[in-house]
Amino acid sequence: MVGGRRQGDAADEAAQREARRDAELVERLKKGDAKALDELFRHHREAAYGIAYRLLGSRDDALDVVQESFIHVLRGIQAFRGQSSFRTWLYRIVTHAALDYRRWRALRTADSLDAEAALEPADPAAQRAVEEGAADRDLRAAIDKALANVSEKNRAALVLFAIEGLSYKEVADVLGISIGTVMSRIFNARQRLRELLASEIG
Incomplete structure (x- = not known):
């Protein structure tokens, strides 16, 4: 503690x-x-x-x-x-x-x-690093894809809170909404993200 x-x-x-x-x-x-x-x-x-x-x-x-x-x-x-x-x-x-x-x-x-162009790495070590990181990239891509399908308002609240580390009050100040609305939007965004990831991954 x-x-x-x-x-x-x-x-x-x-x-x-x-x-x-x-x-x-x-x-x-x-x-x-x-x-x-x-x-x-x-x-x-x-x-x-x-x-x-x-x-x-x-x-x-x-x-x-x-x-x-x-x-x-x-x-x-x-x-x-x-x-x-x-x-x-x-x-x-x-x-x-x-x-x-x-x-x-x-x-x-x-x-x-x-679309982002995928560049082939020139050396074998770089190629191995790319292959070893494929699972992480796939998960990141799945999260980014799911996040893109969360409503705009809810996504903004979730990004500021969960990814950028702002407090509820700071998110409320940034978006010009109440703390209660921030909490509701974050909750709804997480629920939607779970649903989308469940269908995407599993």
Whole structure:
């Protein structure tokens, strides 16, 4: 119990340090320090990409959304008042940008599936590594496929909570909904995911 509490305290301290660092970078960015945007991008790009990718299912589209989101940050930084953490504000921007992009893409093409080219590894060791990781990739692909069939609203809540590690309150802030609605959407998303994975895998 004590060890678990210490881990929780350490995680809280790390989150507080991150929030303080972000607040300092935001202030620098507001004063015109372009390097501050680079640092914010470096600190948050992976998480931002993860959200966009899980919502869109396409690497290229996710990269576009992340780029667009940081442009939005630059344009809107003077209006950012710090009522939420920078991370929450950024995740809100990325989530809305990804959902908007998804709607636009659906309108543009009725059924557009992004295919990724599979490159054959050149050396035998790389080929073995690919073969050994096939089961993991198959499971990941099954999860991604199932996740793509969870409703947009429920998927966004689940991705932010279960994959990005936001609290219920942070998810509520990002999506602009109540904590109760967040909990309901996560529950429904998990139920749907279980059903889809059961039919996909077993």
